[in-house]
Amino acid sequence: MTEKINPGAAAYHYEQLANILERKIRSGAFALGSRLPGEMLLSQEYGVGSNTVRRALDILRERKLVVTVRARGSFVVEELPGSSEG
Template sequence: MDQISPDSPQYVYEQLAAIIERKIRSGEYPPGTRLPGELTMTHEHKVGPGTVRRALDILRDRGLVVTVRARGSFVSDPLPPAPEAPAPPA
């Protein structure tokens, strides 16, 4: 789901980071691709610029995005491996 839910217990910036990460991992934003600008993302997801910046901070911390000053944010190439899903209880 690529929509932010105001009823979710997750912070809006965490939801946005998860949406962008899904798009990166699915190949919608392949490695090396420039992400949409902050202004575009604020309009597309109906959030404030601070929310977009915090979401990008999370993605940078995860190694999924690299930001180049005055050029924008780009999908890392190569991508780091996806985190392992927790094993189901035995």
């Protein structure tokens, strides 16, 4: 089931989307090293604009959860930062 962006929440839509995608990465819904769905697909799935998706991906890059390869897309990193919990 897809988490939804809450239009009434205090957080910006791009922050909500970044948090949703981070949860999916950390839960394994997006496997390590796998390609994320494209910008247009994420935009449609979450009902947000492409700029919102881009800003969410910027946040995920800052959190070192994804890398973006020009003309190929965004990929989950091979090893999550802070994955050794304890």
